[in-house]
Amino acid sequence: MTSRALIRPAWTPATIALMVGGFFVFWPLGLAVLAYILWGDRLDAFKRDVNTSTDRFFGGLKRAGFDASSFGGQRTGNVAFDDWRDAELKRLDEERRKLHEASAEFEAYARELRRAKDQEEFDRFMRDRRSRGTRKDEGPVVDGHPA
Template structure:
């Protein structure tokens, strides 16, 4: 995925144009775009929090639903051996899903750290260039030999 997306949170020409068009067409669209520009970088964390809370909320219903059938899984087949095997497989799959979710979260943290390091490097480079320009006296005459090299 390209990190230099055209429509990303921030004051880019594309987002400003979309905000203006949104206000012209239907004012709530303009406000929605303004909110995205201002707080869009927080959406990833918000989505992750909502997904995590929704999964835990729905998981509680699934656990309670199984216990409500007096030891039998819902929609049981009547074959105890098959129902036990299915329950064990479902538990194994849930454990795999938890592991995958943990790995995904670790990767997202890693990718965020890489983005943060890249941003820090770009900012440091900008500040170094800015400081180098500001240290150079503005009233000096450039050396002719420097231009010919």
């Protein structure tokens, strides 16, 4: 059994009711719900693109010679601690990058799994449709029942 959210970017009774109610209460709220219904499925990709571009921007700053101490990560004066902190921050950045890559791989895997499931259901539908179409003696079939 699949679990589906009540409020999701699709034309469901709940989202339609929220949109209409939003227009009654305050028209920009209704407009925001309408935008969510139409373009909400693109929010994950938008967030991923923003994160990627932000990472690229700050990576460019690091390559240009700016370091964490320029943005508030003050040196403590203890060289051993500062070196350890820098090494840990680099390690954490590498772990974060690996997590982002794993997340992207899983999203691609889940997308392919959904596509394969959809293809299987479609193929089953077409087989059933063809098998119903070959039986001429039963007459037309409407909604899965003989007419």
